[in-house]
Amino acid sequence: SSFRDKVDVYVQRYSAAIRRLHESLPDAVIYVHAALPVTEAHVKAYGEYKYLPEYNEAMKAACPGLDAFYIDSSFLLEARPDYFSPDGQHPNRVFYPLWLNYLADLTGLSNE
Numbered sequence: 001s002s003f004r005d006k007v008d009v010y011v012q013r014y015s016a017a018i019r020r021l022h023e024s025l026p027d028a029v030i031y032v033h034a035a036l037p038v039t040e041a042h043v044k045a046y047g048e049y050k051y052l053p054e055y056n057e058a059m060k061a062a063c064p065g066l067d068a069f070y071i072d073s074s075f076l077l078e079a080r081p082d083y084f085s086p087d088g089q090h091p092n093r094v095f096y097p098l099w100l101n102y103l104a105d106l107t108g109l110s111n112e
Helices: 007-024 040-045 046-066 074-078 095-107
Strands: 032-034 069-070
Touching: 007 032, 007 046, 032 046, 040 046, 046 069, 069 095, 074 095
Parallel strands: 032 069
Antiparallel strands: none
């Protein structure tokens, strides 16, 4: 889904998907990760990204009622703009090991 002004529709669809996961996998622990940030230049080039913070806030608010954990590791990219690929949207390859290690530590999976 692209980030337009239809936050409520996005949250409804995402919530329905989480509910289906809970039905199919009742013992699964579900984590919802925030949409990662993009550069300011990317927001200027693609205006719909200005809504990204609203989407993240709405999903964060929905997670407790969905028995899902919300994770936001945006700070990893915000602190290091050099982790973005030239397109300003996608992280580069240096970012991914750092991100996965952070997620593993946060979820308790780093020792498994």
